[in-house]
Amino acid sequence: MGDACFSTQLIDGDGVFNVSGLDNFMKEVKLGECGLSYAVVSIMGPQSSGKSTLLNHLFGTNFREMDAFKGRSQTTKGIWLAKAQNIEPCTLVMDLEGTDGRERGEDDTAFEKQSALFALAVSDIVLINMWCHDIGREQAANKPLLKTVFQVMMRLFSPRKTTLLFVIRDKSKTPLENLEPILREDIQKIWDAVPKPHAHKETPLSEFFNVEVVALSSYEEKEELFKEQVVSHLRARFQHSIAPGGLAGDRRGVVPASGFSFSSQQFWKIIKENKDLDLPAHKVMVATVRCEEIGNEKVASFTADEEWQQFEEAIQHDYVPGFGKKLSSILDRCLSEYDMEAIYFDEGVRTSKRQQLESKLLQLVNPAYQLLLGHLRTRTLEAFKESFDKALTKEGFAAAAARNCMQTFLEQFDKGSEDAAIQQVKWDPSKVKDKLKRDMEAHVASVRNAKLSELCAKYEAQLTKALAEPVEALLDSASEDTWPAIRKLLQRETKAVVSGLESALSAFELDEASEKDLLAKLENHGRSVVESKAKEEAGRVLIRMKDRFSTLFSRDADSMPRVWTGKEDIKAITKTARSASMKLLATLAAIRLDEDVDNIENTLSLALVDTARPGTTDRSIQSFDPLASSSWERVPEDKTLISPVQCKSLWRQFKAETEYTVTQAIAAQEANKRNNNWLPPPWALAAMAILGFNEFMTLLKNPLYLGVIFVVFLVGKAFWVQLDIATEFQNGFLPALLSLSTKFVPTIMNILKRLADEGQRPAAPERQREMELQPTNRSSYSNVTSAGSSSVTTTENGPEYSSPVAK
Ligand SMILES: Nc1nc2c(ncn2[C@@H]2O[C@H](COP(=O)(O)OP(=O)(O)O)[C@@H](O)[C@H]2O)c(=O)[nH]1
Numbered sequence: 001m002g003d004a005c006f007s008t009q010l011i012d013g014d015g016v017f018n019v020s021g022l023d024n025f026m027k028e029v030k031l032g033e034c035g036l037s038y039a040v041v042s043i044m045g046p047q048s049s050g051k052s053t054l055l056n057h058l059f060g061t062n063f064r065e066m067d068a069f070k071g072r073s074q075t076t077k078g079i080w081l082a083k084a085q086n087i088e089p090c091t092l093v094m095d096l097e098g099t100d101g102r103e104r105g106e107d108d109t110a111f112e113k114q115s116a117l118f119a120l121a122v123s124d125i126v127l128i129n130m131w132c133h134d135i136g137r138e139q140a141a142n143k144p145l146l147k148t149v150f151q152v153m154m155r156l157f158s159p160r161k162t163t164l165l166f167v168i169r170d171k172s173k174t175p176l177e178n179l180e181p182i183l184r185e186d187i188q189k190i191w192d193a194v195p196k197p198h199a200h201k202e203t204p205l206s207e208f209f210n211v212e213v214v215a216l217s218s219y220e221e222k223e224e225l226f227k228e229q230v231v232s233h234l235r236a237r238f239q240h241s242i243a244p245g246g247l248a249g250d251r252r253g254v255v256p257a258s259g260f261s262f263s264s265q266q267f268w269k270i271i272k273e274n275k276d277l278d279l280p281a282h283k284v285m286v287a288t289v290r291c292e293e294i295g296n297e298k299v300a301s302f303t304a305d306e307e308w309q310q311f312e313e314a315i316q317h318d319y320v321p322g323f324g325k326k327l328s329s330i331l332d333r334c335l336s337e338y339d340m341e342a343i344y345f346d347e348g349v350r351t352s353k354r355q356q357l358e359s360k361l362l363q364l365v366n367p368a369y370q371l372l373l374g375h376l377r378t379r380t381l382e383a384f385k386e387s388f389d390k391a392l393t394k395e396g397f398a399a400a401a402a403r404n405c406m407q408t409f410l411e412q413f414d415k416g417s418e419d420a421a422i423q424q425v426k427w428d429p430s431k432v433k434d435k436l437k438r439d440m441e442a443h444v445a446s447v448r449n450a451k452l453s454e455l456c457a458k459y460e461a462q463l464t465k466a467l468a469e470p471v472e473a474l475l476d477s478a479s480e481d482t483w484p485a486i487r488k489l490l491q492r493e494t495k496a497v498v499s500g501l502e503s504a505l506s507a508f509e510l511d512e513a514s515e516k517d518l519l520a521k522l523e524n525h526g527r528s529v530v531e532s533k534a535k536e537e538a539g540r541v542l543i544r545m546k547d548r549f550s551t552l553f554s555r556d557a558d559s560m561p562r563v564w565t566g567k568e569d570i571k572a573i574t575k576t577a578r579s580a581s582m583k584l585l586a587t588l589a590a591i592r593l594d595e596d597v598d599n600i601e602n603t604l605s606l607a608l609v610d611t612a613r614p615g616t617t618d619r620s621i622q623s624f625d626p627l628a629s630s631s632w633e634r635v636p637e638d639k640t641l642i643s644p645v646q647c648k649s650l651w652r653q654f655k656a657e658t659e660y661t662v663t664q665a666i667a668a669q670e671a672n673k674r675n676n677n678w679l680p681p682p683w684a685l686a687a688m689a690i691l692g693f694n695e696f697m698t699l700l701k702n703p704l705y706l707g708v709i710f711v712v713f714l715v716g717k718a719f720w721v722q723l724d725i726a727t728e729f730q731n732g733f734l735p736a737l738l739s740l741s742t743k744f745v746p747t748i749m750n751i752l753k754r755l756a757d758e759g760q761r762p763a764a765p766e767r768q769r770e771m772e773l774q775p776t777n778r779s780s781y782s783n784v785t786s787a788g789s790s791s792v793t794t795t796e797n798g799p800e801y802s803s804p805v806a807k
């Protein structure tokens, strides 16, 4: 078995198909690439009729030949396959085991019949080897063979129009022209004799077969001649046998070369199962299997494609530009390879399998594509955010700019997705684009909301600043004008800030409703600032009331501190101060931002200040307490800062805490009055003047009385000073009497003692004079000392008035 013809046993003597052998053979002769341009030739004929010898000479094969010296017996077991040498196109040659059934049984499943049927199904040209001397003979060796051939032919539903080339061996001197008609007659007779199915009852032989005849000289006797006939004439007929006009020019139902292996296996399988062969169905079946195989190969080659693997790897991490173009070309290559390999298979099968292949490949590519789009989306989103945020810090938020920015990046996405688009399929990136758009919009919205709240907060702070302190000041000096003034202030400031916000909002392009909402929120904020300030002030109302009371009470109209001299009308002052405090309470009792008129002040003044009015002492009115309620009339709950009941208790506390100031003032006034009123009342003075006129005159007339009166006055004055009577009587009459009575005796004793001291005085100057006579400076010193000691003594007994008593 040489290398050049790759001879292989296709089916062994036991009928086992050599699959691996055939596949190897196909690889070696590169049959897969042949497409339809290949031919299959097989040979049948009686045992040891020189079939192998003929094939070997004709095609340069190396089928085993029987040794001429060992006699004629079976040499070729099963079916052998080889490639014809130097014949175009690729021609496969099959050598069949003896087909005359001489050594095997005659039944339908006999190997001869099976191999004959196989040869007919597979081959384009069947050589039928016969001895020349058998022609026209009734008992010819090839008769049963032909019968077999024709019989099995019926089992192929649609004949392949196989060429039957009768090779007449050992030709005699009778020329072929004479032999051929006899042979054809023989063949026709056999054909006619073969039982045919109903459909083919009238079908002529020529419908199934091309019959050709050739005669060869004996190989054994005229070898040279045989060789010459084979090599130079017969061989030439096999060149380009499949071309029109060639030996197999009108063959039908060719299976593409790449399907040869599968096809022949299937044939053999069906033949062995003794089933009929449906060629068209077989063709489709082979095409289906082969196209699928080719498709799978292409899928495998795609997944193994290095470029694709690199792409797939790279795509895991980031967007890869040029994806669409590259992938399209890889897919294109795969598909066109499929097209090339499957081109000779049944068109319907081929196209449907191509579609399957395409969708399989696209399924492989799709995850990568989606991933790529995902990368593109995140990438674009990031870039958008960056650019948008940059513009934001530079120019602030503007809806139009945001829209433009979004548009730009959506276009960028479009470009990217176009780049990723695969030519073979129209995948829609709009879902991803929509998601991107949504993400962008969400980002813009979040930024917008942040900016909006920032803006609103800014304006709110501005409004707070404009309102808080002025409102506090206004509430501090609560009066009837307070709330109108606050209202005016609120209106003015709110208007200014609202218009500011309104113009700032224009860049946001908000819809009317939400803009209104924001403006209303700002307005409400203004109100709430005022309200909270009012609440704060209301919390401090007691201190404020007391402050106001004490300011009004202890300071006069020129805000100079009052001195309670006794001329002041404390009651009136108290009332004024209290009613001013009550006004403060009334002002802070409710928020009056809307011009609702209420009668809080009236109610309060009626209930709290004017209680002393004669009318109110009426029992029927007193039994109804206007403050015994938790809400004010015509004032909603949320506008109430201090409820009537609270007012009442506040007022009670206020009164209790200011009571002391008033009492103090009254006491001070009383004291002052007493201090200034120690003279007897005027009527007493008049009575004294009238009744004491004669005594007065007597005194004036008698100077002695005058002296006595003077002495009495001096003594009285001394008592006055010593007992500090004026001070004692400031504490009240009775305590003064008690205190004086205890002091009286010691004071007399004191005065007497002092008088006694004065009596001894003349002795002292005497001593002094004696001392002056001594020649020292001590006199001046002792003078100082005596003056000092006398001074100390006087101080002990009252500083101002001691010396007059001493005198
Ligand atoms: N008479 C005669 N014998 C031949 C011819 N060709 C081959 N032989 C002989 O026939 C015998 C069988 O040859 P082989 O090719 O093995 O026959 P196969 O069994 O049909 O393949 C061999 O001994 C050959 O020498 C021929 O043309 N004429």
Ligand SMILES: [Mg+2]
Pocket: 051, 052, 053, 064, 065, 066, 075, 076, 095
């Ligand atoms: Mg042989």
